[in-house]
Amino acid sequence: MDNAIRMEGLARHFGTVRAVDDLSLDVPAGIVFGFLGPNGSGKTTTIRLLLGLLEPTAGRAEVLGFDTRTQADAIRERCGALLEHPGLYERMSAQANLDYYGRINRMPAAERAARIEALLTRLDLWERRKEILTGWSRGMKQKLAIARALLHRPPLVFLDEPTAGLDAVAAAALRDDLAGLAAHEGVTIFLTTHNLTEAEKLCARVAVIREGRLLAVGSPDELRARAGGSRLIITGRGFSAEVCEGLRRLDQVRAVECVNGHLAVTLADGAEAAPLVGLLVQAGAQVEEVRRDSSSLEDVFLNLVEAA
């Protein structure tokens, strides 16, 4: 099986709100897949659809080869999930929480105990395993909830904003763990995040959605290349207001910004850089350096979301 998840025209409407709208997307097995989108774009709804917790209004989806409408039990049996809320029983201890889910997943007692100890130790929570969670910080609860999702070693894990509430060290450690799981154990990880730097570091592929619609999908490098190619950063002197105005009037230029003595020029699709530089020099500007902007995934994201 090459794809862990396949969505074909998947849609879910709530009244007039199209939370997920005609989403077609494949998620290859054994990678960390990032699902990005602004607030309310339908990320959580998509995860719910994939786990059979909501029925699609239209379209279909397959998870690990099972249909979400008719074989959701088989899907849930093979997945781990951290949903919108950590979903922990706050009146129970950390250990009891994990133990409950270990039992639910039919882990034998010895294996359960060993796995719980290993996970809690890894997350620095072993010392506090007997405490009830009422007084725990958000990040500590988040870590515990992630441990619960990974407890029974599922081949596919859904994580809805896993690093929300984690400090930088804990977030980095989690990223390492997730990357390791995908690389060494072939686990597929489907995560949503708002943190684009994180997606860039961690995800082999990302999809960007907005208002339930897919805007782009690819590796972070591909997306960057797609968007970054159209931006030039020009360093030098003599970028007067007239020079900028002159550039703006050109067909192949979409936008011009003059910041801190350099020009940021957004080119129209397929436009070349060289003729522009020629024009600048003719207009009397002194050009020291011209480079294609290697925009961050964040720029790509903002471009995509704003353009849509």
Next chain:
Amino acid sequence: MRHDIVTVARKELWEALNGGGGRGKWNLLFSLLVFGGFMPVQMGRTWIESPVMALFWLWAPLFLVIQVATDSFAGERERHTLETLLASRLSDRAILFGKLGAAIVYGCVFTALYMIISVIAVNVFYWDGQVLVYSPAVSAGLALVTLGGVSLIAGLSALVSLRAATVKRAMQGLMIALAVPVMAFSLLTFLIPGESRDQFFLALFSADVTGLMFVAGAVLLGLVVVVVLAALARFRRARMILD
């Protein structure tokens, strides 16, 4: 399946007993002492000699059952733990029966304890040389009515709280659900001509209480089947998430 039901029920029972920082246990002990000790001692030997009394006080454990059963669905939803549970490999039936089973076991064990304590209390306070206990037939009748009543209330609570956003909402729904038959009954007795009504009540009170308990128990258990089937039909995972 059985393993899953036991897993769910165990956790529900644990939470019922230990929730609220151990307050649950003290509340329980207090209720046991009041209903099992104080009330029977007030009544004296009639408590045991006329089992109608014991029957009358059966409403006491029902409140505990309502609490446990509504908390296990609406409470989990309110505390945002239900969705994660629904995302697990547990089947609809395992979740429903586990939670329902916990409420029923809780109610029945409480009732049994409270009956035992009441018998001990009456014997201690009104000792007249020989032990006073319920006859085997009355015990069986009480057990049947308890099981039927507790299961019915647990089932109704679950049914109502399946789609309730909060425990409070579930309680309101349940109060309405319980008020309907009571009102219907009052209306019926009001509409029936006075004579036949008097005859009905006369017959009811002169009837053999033990026999009546068996009939009531059977009727209750029949209703339980209906309510549980309705709950199973209503338990649709794809419609359990409310926002």
